[in-house]
Amino acid sequence: MSIRIIATGGTFDKEYDELAGKLGFAESHMPDVLERARLTIEVKLEVRNLIDSLDMVDQDRAEILQSCLNSAERAIVIIHGTDTMRETAQVLGAAKMDKVVVLTGAMIPYQIANSDAFFNLGFACGVVQLLPAGVYVAMNGRVFPWNDVKKDKSVGVFINQA
Amino acid sequence: MSIRIIATGGTFDKEYDELAGKLGFAESHMPDVLERARLTIEVKLEVRNLIDSLDMVDQDRAEILQSCLNSAERAIVIIHGTDTMRETAQVLGAAKMDKVVVLTGAMIPYQIANSDAFFNLGFACGVVQLLPAGVYVAMNGRVFPWNDVKKDKSVGVFINQA
Amino acid sequence: MSIRIIATGGTFDKEYDELAGKLGFAESHMPDVLERARLTIEVKLEVRNLIDSLDMVDQDRAEILQSCLNSAERAIVIIHGTDTMRETAQVLGAAKMDKVVVLTGAMIPYQIANSDAFFNLGFACGVVQLLPAGVYVAMNGRVFPWNDVKKDKSVGVFINQA
Amino acid sequence: MSIRIIATGGTFDKEYDELAGKLGFAESHMPDVLERARLTIEVKLEVRNLIDSLDMVDQDRAEILQSCLNSAERAIVIIHGTDTMRETAQVLGAAKMDKVVVLTGAMIPYQIANSDAFFNLGFACGVVQLLPAGVYVAMNGRVFPWNDVKKDKSVGVFINQA
Numbered sequence: 001m002s003i004r005i006i007a008t009g010g011t012f013d014k015e016y017d018e019l020a021g022k023l024g025f026a027e028s029h030m031p032d033v034l035e036r037a038r039l040t041i042e043v044k045l046e047v048r049n050l051i052d053s054l055d056m057v058d059q060d061r062a063e064i065l066q067s068c069l070n071s072a073e074r075a076i077v078i079i080h081g082t083d084t085m086r087e088t089a090q091v092l093g094a095a096k097m098d099k100v101v102v103l104t105g106a107m108i109p110y111q112i113a114n115s116d117a118f119f120n121l122g123f124a125c126g127v128v129q130l131l132p133a134g135v136y137v138a139m140n141g142r143v144f145p146w147n148d149v150k151k152d153k154s155v156g157v158f159i160n161q162a
Numbered sequence: 163m164s165i166r167i168i169a170t171g172g173t174f175d176k177e178y179d180e181l182a183g184k185l186g187f188a189e190s191h192m193p194d195v196l197e198r199a200r201l202t203i204e205v206k207l208e209v210r211n212l213i214d215s216l217d218m219v220d221q222d223r224a225e226i227l228q229s230c231l232n233s234a235e236r237a238i239v240i241i242h243g244t245d246t247m248r249e250t251a252q253v254l255g256a257a258k259m260d261k262v263v264v265l266t267g268a269m270i271p272y273q274i275a276n277s278d279a280f281f282n283l284g285f286a287c288g289v290v291q292l293l294p295a296g297v298y299v300a301m302n303g304r305v306f307p308w309n310d311v312k313k314d315k316s317v318g319v320f321i322n323q324a
Numbered sequence: 325m326s327i328r329i330i331a332t333g334g335t336f337d338k339e340y341d342e343l344a345g346k347l348g349f350a351e352s353h354m355p356d357v358l359e360r361a362r363l364t365i366e367v368k369l370e371v372r373n374l375i376d377s378l379d380m381v382d383q384d385r386a387e388i389l390q391s392c393l394n395s396a397e398r399a400i401v402i403i404h405g406t407d408t409m410r411e412t413a414q415v416l417g418a419a420k421m422d423k424v425v426v427l428t429g430a431m432i433p434y435q436i437a438n439s440d441a442f443f444n445l446g447f448a449c450g451v452v453q454l455l456p457a458g459v460y461v462a463m464n465g466r467v468f469p470w471n472d473v474k475k476d477k478s479v480g481v482f483i484n485q486a
Numbered sequence: 487m488s489i490r491i492i493a494t495g496g497t498f499d500k501e502y503d504e505l506a507g508k509l510g511f512a513e514s515h516m517p518d519v520l521e522r523a524r525l526t527i528e529v530k531l532e533v534r535n536l537i538d539s540l541d542m543v544d545q546d547r548a549e550i551l552q553s554c555l556n557s558a559e560r561a562i563v564i565i566h567g568t569d570t571m572r573e574t575a576q577v578l579g580a581a582k583m584d585k586v587v588v589l590t591g592a593m594i595p596y597q598i599a600n601s602d603a604f605f606n607l608g609f610a611c612g613v614v615q616l617l618p619a620g621v622y623v624a625m626n627g628r629v630f631p632w633n634d635v636k637k638d639k640s641v642g643v644f645i646n647q648a
Contacts, residue, residue: 001304011345018431019480021335021407023347037281038269039303040319083345107200107342111437119199122284125303130292141201141287142163156343157202173507180593181642183497183569185509245507269504275597318505325628361605362593363627364643431524443523446608449627454616465525465611466487481526 001129002042004073005030008064009050010081012106012117025050029110030079033121041129044073053081053088053105061091068092068101075128077121078103082158085137086149093135093146101135102128102143107156163291164204166235167192170226171212172243174268174279187212191272192241195283203291206235215243215250215267223253230254230263237290240265241283244320247299248311255297255308263297264290264305269318325453326366328397329354332388333374334405336430336441349374353434354403357445365453368397377405377412377429385415392416392425399452402427403445406482409461410473417459417470425459426452426467431480487615488528490559491516494550495536496567498592498603511536515596516565519607527615530559539567539574539591547577554578554587561614564589565607568644571623572635579621579632587621588614588629593642 007013007030014023028047046067051060068076080088082105089103104124106117124138135146139158150161169175169192176185190209208229213222230238242250244267251265266286268279286300297308301320310323331337331354338347352371370391375384392400404412406429413427428448430441448462459470463482474485493499493516500509514533532553537546554562566574568591575589590610592603610624621632625644636647 003303016432016436019477036276036278037303038278038319040321041303043303108340112340113435114198116198116200118280119284119287122281122286122303123288124284125281126285126288126300126305127292129305130289138288141165141199141203141205141284143288143291153343157200159202178594178598181639270502273599274502315505327627360600360602361627362602362643364645365627367627438522440522440524442604443608443611446605446610446627447612448608449605450609450612450624450629451616453629454613462612465489465523465527465529465608467612467615481524483526 001075002044002073003075003077003125003128004044004046004071005034005077005079006064006067007045007047007050007079008053008056008060008081009048010053010079010105011109012079012120013050014109015111023109033110033118036118037122037125039125051081053084056081056084056088061088064088065092065095068097068099069095071099074099076101077124077128079121080105082107082139082151083153085139086146086151089135089137089146089149097135098133100128100131100133102131102138103136104138163237164206164235165287165290166206166208166233166238167196167241168226168229168238169207169209169212169241170215170218170222170243171210172215172241172267173271174241174282175212176271177273185271195272195280198280199284199287201287213243215246218243218246218250223250226250227254227257230259230261231257233261236261238263239283239286239290242267244269244301244313245315247301248308248313251297251299251308251311259297260295262290262293262295264293264300265298266300325399326368326397327399327401327449327452328368328370328395329358329401329403330388330391331369331371331374331403332377332380332384332405333372334377334403334429335433336403336444337374338433339435347433357434357442360442361446361449363449375405377408380405380408380412385412388412389416389419392421392423393419395423398423400425401445401448401452404429406431406463406475407477409463410470410475413459413461413470413473421459422457424452424455424457426455426462427460428462487561488530488559489611489614490530490532490557490562491520491565492550492553492562493531493533493536493565494539494542494546494567495534496539496565496591497595498565498606499536500595501597509595519596519604522604523608523611525611537567539570542567542570542574547574550574551578551581554583554585555581557585560585562587563607563610563614566591568593568625568637569639571625572632572637575621575623575632575635583621584619586614586617586619588617588624589622590624
């Protein structure tokens with residue numbers, strides 16, 4: 001079993017810029033994160049341009065889809081901002097790939113106290129190995145199919161769409 | 163879906179005793195850990211007597227088995243020391259329960275920098291929802307069946323037994 | 325020896341608001357911070373309205389001055405944003421109090437990895453006990469008199485004014 | 487102003503050995519700690535053989551004294567285990583050097599949650615710049631002269647000796 005992890009930024013990977021005095025993006029924390037996870041499965045890390053998912057445009061989603069299509073690994077975890085995770089999942093889900101794609105992210109950046117990031121990554125790395133082909137969102141300890149998920153922004157959790 | 167989490171201690175839950183100057187057990191960190199994970203699935207936490215798994219005796223394993231048998235939840239995650247995780251898995255596996263039992267733990271305590279604990283818990287909470295009935299060890303980003311796993315203590319990772 | 329600590333907010337006390345997705349202020353972290361410091365000297369904590377020091381107006385500084393004047397403790401540490409720490413120091417310095425007032429803060433919030441906050445607080449709590457009456461800025465492991473300090477925003481360190 | 491920091495080990499610098507399953511010493515964390523502190527004063531770090539202060543013998547203390555005597559810097563901070571900090575302070579104090587020597591340490595290792603280490607280092611780096619020549623213990627937010635300090639091991643705090 002080998003997994004591709006595609007880092008796209010989002011809250012998970014945000015970092016405090018001490019000169020600007022606000023959160024932004026620098027280097028991805030994923031190499032450190034993965035070393036800390038002590039994985040013995042093969043992991044291929046692909047760090048894309050790190051952005052806030054609110055800034056993602058169609059072109060970004062097309063490129064993420066292309067990364068999935070190009071992936072030699074059948075199991076793919078995508079680190080993504082939560083605000084438009086559903087939109088990207090829809091683009092990927094419509095492509096009907098014969099791969100397992102799990103999108104996850106974080107409500108609190110990995111670098112900040114009380115972050116859920118590391119748990120969510122572990123959860124995603126687990127379910128991606130067992131789910132049937134398809135596109136899923138994995139947040140709050142739950143697996144959602146790409147076409148039945150939304151973020152309830154009033155409380156900051158993912159729920160079914162209906 | 164609801165999950166039972168049984169905390170038995172192990173490295174995961176160890177805490178520094180600043181008067182004794184060494185690691186031991188106090189209150190379980192699991193309530194804080196679970197809150198941080200922001201789970202929306204139902205979780206039933208059962209905190210047992212927290213001990214080092216090297217100190218576990220047959221009676222402890224019999225009681226953990228009884229906890230599994232008594233569990234109203236079909237999906238069970240057990241937080242366990244790594245040194246004898248395999249031995250407990252064998253006791254549970256031999257019972258052939260119609261439940262999914264996933265044992266996990268940590269190489270570094272949750273409270274110490276660079277700990278894998280939170281990732282491992284996320285991983286276990288994911289796979290326990292998808293695996294068929296059986297007993298498994300989930301460590302290093304891999305799922306092992308209870309009867310084909312051992313800890314390679316020279317490098318601190320879990321591998322297949324053969 | 326007893327110390328008054330006046331928390332005014334600033335980067336030191338900022339917290340990630342996971343619903344808004346940005347840093348702001350909630351409860352002060354100072355009670356936790358002080359417990360962690362294991363002080364046996366008497367500390368009187370005064371938590372004022374927590375704000376970004378860029379949002380401070382004359383009225384805020386007048387109130388901080390009044391807090392210093394009212395302080396029963398001769399040694400006062402003020403937790404303050406770095407961007408206008410100098411301006412507040414000037415207001416306090418001009419008042420020529422017979423007290424020792426040390427302003428400190430942080431380049432990275434206490435809650436974020438790699439924060440200097442806890443070091444700076446320790447530094448300030450040390451020097452406030454030894455300095456002669458006056459108003460000082462304590463940052464980067466240095467003590468600056470209130471009328472000879474500025475923040476070099478291009479590199480994020482405090483230097484002499486000249 | 488420049489400071490020499492002499493790292494001797496102690497609880498401050500202990501690290502979890504994940505293969506042995508207990509706390510020990512590896513590389514000193516002091517280079518990382520000092521970078522995080524964002525000091526602009528000149529700091530000369532001297533990392534000695536890192537040991538538990540309960541394992542210190544006369545020869546170790548003689549060597550620490552020699553390091554102080556050799557120090558080109560007049561201000562010296564020594565990172566030391568708390569259990570025999572007083573004994574080392576007495577050896578250094580009896581030497582009546584014309585230098586300022588401040589011993590500090592931690593009740594909880596720097597790498598473990600809720601550690602006081604970083605605060606204590608900040609405190610020590612502050613007072614060492616202001617104290618008159620002599621040997622001091624700086625713990626719990628207080629400065630103790632070398633000949634009037636002891637650790638109350640029942641509660642884990644430093645107090646006057648009398």
